[in-house]
Amino acid sequence: MAGRTSYRGGAGRTALVGLLTGLSLICLYLAFLAPSGKLGVVALAGIFPAGAVVSAGLGAGFFCYAATGILGLLLIPAKSAALLYLIFFGLWPMLKSLLERLPSRVLEWIGKLAVCNAALAVLWFGLKALFLPFLPAALGQTWMVFLAGNVGFVIYDVGFSKLIAFYAARVDRVLRKNR
Template structure:
């Protein structure tokens, strides 16, 4: 049984890596492919618990940061899309929707702040004036994040109701 779980987690890691590689070579699909790669972490959580999801995220993130030539999609996955399913699973165990949303939005704002600080440190000379729009970026980003989270929840529910139980009937 453990070998079967490890094989599934390895497959999820490989799929995540392939999606992140594609995101680095297909510029028009970068954000969508990176977000889809994050779904593999959610599958790891569903199939093997928080540890499984964490392992998929850590392995895919590390391998992507090492092997993918264009690091932006790997960084975005590692900082946000890859770890978010684990964080989401932990937060949604609280059972209080208002608290869950506060914590999810705080996570989003925290990760956006980390990305902004890194961007400012390394690329400030190339992005003069963009930092004056940070309030707009945070507000629009929060709105998009809420839509993303709702859609992500629906995908997880679909997987659990239609796909995850299919193999367990035998």
């Protein structure tokens, strides 16, 4: 995900990470305001740390994630969007970058599914009342939540990879030219 970087240091990197953090925070606030589709808007907020990783490196991605998460907890009235971002969607771009460096696709997917299931376990067993009260009775069974979560995650990860490729080809390329 982060092969080459154009903003390794200085003001350009700081400005880019600040901009991406602001955009991610706006998405978290929109998730708070949205009457439905909150999960999708929080997932959208996770795209911006991926942009930081592609354009400025893994450290910039972690900084964008941490700054957005902290500001989200401080500024957004309903903390569920910020917590969902912190538990999974904001952290995923950096973990994805690290896992995709593994030498084997099998190990990569084992690691990805382990991260997914760890996040699901935290949400299901630790924060169920906050995040999952809307589940239909059919999905009330633990095995159904994990099955649906894993299927959804695989689809999400494939789509996320395509978004990252688009960002690298279109947006990051423009950033490099204008540097």
